[in-house]
Amino acid sequence: MSKVSVSSPDSGNLLSALVPPLALDRMGMNSPVLRMKPVNMHVETPAWLQHIPFAWWIVSQVRPRLLVELGTHAGNSYFAFCLAMRQIGLNGQAFAVDTWRGDEHAGAYNDEVFEKVDAINKQQFSSFSSLLRMTFDDALPRFKDGSIDLLHIDGLHTYEAVRHDFETWRPKMAADGVVLFHDTAEYGRDFGVHRLFAELARDYPHFEFKHSHGLGVLSMSPRPRGDLGLMLRPAGWRESPLGFFRLRRERSIRRHFRDMGASLRA
Template sequence: MNTEDQEHSHLRPGGRQHNQKRFTAMAAYKTLSTPKGYLVLIILSFILGYITHSQTQTQTQTQTQIPPDVSDLSEHNKFPNKCKHPVPSNHVRQTVLDRVFNGTSPFQGFPPPHITSLLWEDWAKGWGSNAPVFEHLINQVRPRVIVEVGTFLGASATHMVGLTRKLGLDTQIICIDDFRGWPGYYDEEKSLKMVNGDSLLMFQFMQNVVKANATDSILFLPFSASTALNGLCDWGVYGDLVEVDAAHDFHSAWVDINNAYKILRPGGVLFGHDYAWEGVRYAVHSFARLNGFQVKLDGEHWILY
């Protein structure tokens, strides 16, 4: 090796190592140039792609399945919190009549002839409809307007009419229900004949109100809970007592409670039934925690205070 080669030998790889790398590269090239080599290359590419895709998919699924922080309840509380200016309590009945029934009582001319023979004279079934909580709260609040979300056949509504009359109160009760029951609804004790797909629950409710001589004290909104509560909000109709006794799943109960709270008059009480249901309990305590309420129990009923 001459002097120049010695001076620059540190700048190039050693001869033997360099030759080994060249030999390995040429061998690999010759191997991959054969049909068998192409097959091996395709298989390796497929395996590498599968592994990469699986890892990406697993990461994506993991991120998707992780629920948001349940403690941040405000993210699920995007309900409008302002309703129209409240109408006076003694104008509530006429407001509902004008907005829903063209100014005429729906009990006028009831029952229609084709329905009369299909209704039960006495069938006011309910669950917890005569519970002590109604008397407790009516004595405490002395309400002028009561809103009941979920009324079924009106058993609790007619019971509350009796309680308010004992106190000499001129109370208007607004009952909210779509009167459709639920899919597959059938009552083992009594049932109504279905007429052209109509379960006749609204007519039976009206029959029960008539029998209780409460047609001047009770009106109803035959819509879903959200539709009816948003309507009351838009009309400025507020309740001194608002009861939520409708769906039992969390999401429905959560929406009902939030919408019901919007129409609660200052100083009023929001309460409800079915505390035994997990979805209802979670909705009640979530709402209470978010809005600074405590939850009090009265039998199967919950009360926010």
């Protein structure tokens, strides 16, 4: 499969910022890179499947030199990131960190899950991707401070656990890096990602998808990479009449990626 290039239209186009369909085009949300066929869709663990097109888009914007995922399970999210890195032609590295034993939210599972993920990784992405079968804390010393451009946190989802993961890995983030949090729209079974994300939204630019259990996007910098600035709410943003065009654009973006994700399984 040939590499796909992603370009951004003129940033001075005010009309595209106001009209949602034009805004989607301006931000590259109709790019060919979002129409790829996934290399892995483990339907028995469907929670992340509808976010795959967004994974491709966020990689095209962040263009990570170093990507780390905390909590990989069957690989739906991780291999989506890896596929985008390969197809765009990024010269970067990717690491998946997981014990592949499960937890109280994902449930326990045997070595068969890891073996399948390992086989796909070796066949498709071994030139730049590595699996680290260990705890998140044990993996910390392997990464330099300020080195991670894109971090996906999808481990144990209690408030205490996800807060610990964010705080311990925050020093590893690049100054303008991006953090993704899965399950921000889950409120039962002691899930606390929504609570942490609401707290962080006071201090960081952010955006949240509600479909497929929720996905939160957080920029470490007030000046996000690529076209993320057109998408993310400023830190501490509050709804007001002056935010009408932003809210309309947000609804369009959420609907766009929800529908694209749903079409993968159609």
